[in-house]
Amino acid sequence: MVEANQNGFYYHGRINFANPKAPEFYWPGTSVDFIFRGSKLLKILLEDEKGKNYFNVILNNQHTKPYILKCQKGKKKYAVYNNLDASKSYSVSIFKRTETDEGYTKFMGIELDNGANLAMVKRAYSPRIEFFGNSITVGMGNEDPTGRDNMNPAKKNNYLSYAAITARDLGLDYRCTAKSGIGVMVSWYDLIMPEMYNRVHPDKPALKHDFKSWVPDIVVVNLFQNDSWLVNMTRDPNHKKRFKQGKPTPQQIVQAYVNFISSLRKVYPKAKIVCTLGSMNAVSPGKPWKGYIQQAVNLMKKYYKDQQLYTLFFAYNNRKIGHPTVADHIKMADQLKKFLKQNILK
The missing domain is CATH 3.40.50.1110 (SGNH hydrolase)
Known part of the structure; x- marks a missing residue:
């Protein structure tokens, strides 16, 4: 389990980090990005307030073919990819499609195969x-x-x-x-x-x-x-x-x-x-x-x-x-x- 407060996660949006292991997403467009390698699978652990939120999970910048994740109420682990090439690196963006009306979502981390890890990326400043x-x-x-x-x-x-x-x-x-x-x-x-x-x-x-x-x-x-x-x-x-x-x-x-x-x-x-x-x-x-x-x-x-x-x-x-x-x-x-x-x- 790679917890949400570990290095390698890059967050975007107004997020409540009161609990760094379970940051809360509210606003539309809130997202978390990361790169991993060495895993055939990717599971995402979320806790959703109402079971009404939707997320796009974008793999390797394939913007037109996102995995659409529909949240269930409460804490759940979502298997979004399970047949990846473990010899390759993958970039992922988890992007909140819905808004505050659908309630909050806590991002609690991801699960990868044993031995896999997040890549530390030096990110250049963007306007x-x-x-x-x-x-x-x-x-x-x-x-x-x-x-x-x-x-x-x-x-x-x-x-x-x-x-x-x-x-x-x-x-x-x-x-x-x-x-x-x-x-x-x-x-x-x-x-x-x-x-x-x-x-x-x-x-x-x-x-x-x-x-x-x-x-x-x-x-x-x-x-x-x-x-x-x-x-x-x-x-x-x-x-x-x-x-x-x-x-x-x-x-x-x-x-x-x-x-x-x-x-x-x-x-x-x-x-x-x-x-x-x-x-x-x-x-x-x-x-x-x-x-x-x-x-x-x-x-x-x-x-x-x-x-x-x-x-x-x-x-x-x-x-x-x-x-x-x-x-x-x-x-x-x-x-x-x-x-x-x-x-x-x-």
């Missing part, structure tokens, strides 16, 4: 990118082309979200801080991004994230889709809670966005921040939300002298039912990759 977003960035329902089964955890795949695709294709160290249903001013539940962005566990306010532990070079924010619905839903309890003085004015909406981006700027003073929106109906023709974001960025550039801010708005996918599909995410990734290469990664 870092962090995404703050909602269900679009999570990859909610992206493997459901009908749009009618979006809530099914099996249809969520952060690995094929525009965020993960962009990071992977550009060779960026990836982190995803996103939760379905969340907004800047109001969400579909009792939590908004300005209250969540600084947490290790989204539902535990006392467990604060150390922003100095991993500092991104680029931050991408894709928020306001949920706000665009809920600001008009005056009977919704979340609307009533957040807007006790009535529906927010355009000025209040712009200021809320300024306030959140300012919070990110305080913790990431040198990062390039890309303010995005889309590709759902908040960017459809006639909607004001792109304008609110542009106004907020213009204000920050003018009054705060913040010249490390950018805007990029994804094309409206015109999808009447459901969230963006994998095909939509690929288009979004292409748009974002082009923008980053032209404006930031020059």
Whole structure:
């Protein structure tokens, strides 16, 4: 048994290491990488809170042919490969497809054949990118082309979200801080991004994230889709809670966005921040939300002298039912990759 705290495991994401032998994964896109040699088999030991999480297990960078691991509730050992060539080395990435709604997963290590070991790899620095977003960035329902089964955890795949695709294709160290249903001013539940962005566990306010532990070079924010619905839903309890003085004015909406981006700027003073929106109906023709974001960025550039801010708005996918599909995410990734290469990664 190779326990989770042994050298050779490389972790990505906001992870709770309170117990280093059982680090807890919460966020979509959280992953652990390693290389081993001398084993015909690979077993993975996980403990899952609800039995609803899914992981991609990618062997030797075969991104299009992952082993899809469906977690069972509780502690279980999963035999994912059992007929490997023991004379060869294998690289593995265990990548969380699903999000915090599906609960936590504890990674407790791997099992190899006797005599096998992990390879110690000297890893070169890669530019870092962090995404703050909602269900679009999570990859909610992206493997459901009908749009009618979006809530099914099996249809969520952060690995094929525009965020993960962009990071992977550009060779960026990836982190995803996103939760379905969340907004800047109001969400579909009792939590908004300005209250969540600084947490290790989204539902535990006392467990604060150390922003100095991993500092991104680029931050991408894709928020306001949920706000665009809920600001008009005056009977919704979340609307009533957040807007006790009535529906927010355009000025209040712009200021809320300024306030959140300012919070990110305080913790990431040198990062390039890309303010995005889309590709759902908040960017459809006639909607004001792109304008609110542009106004907020213009204000920050003018009054705060913040010249490390950018805007990029994804094309409206015109999808009447459901969230963006994998095909939509690929288009979004292409748009974002082009923008980053032209404006930031020059």
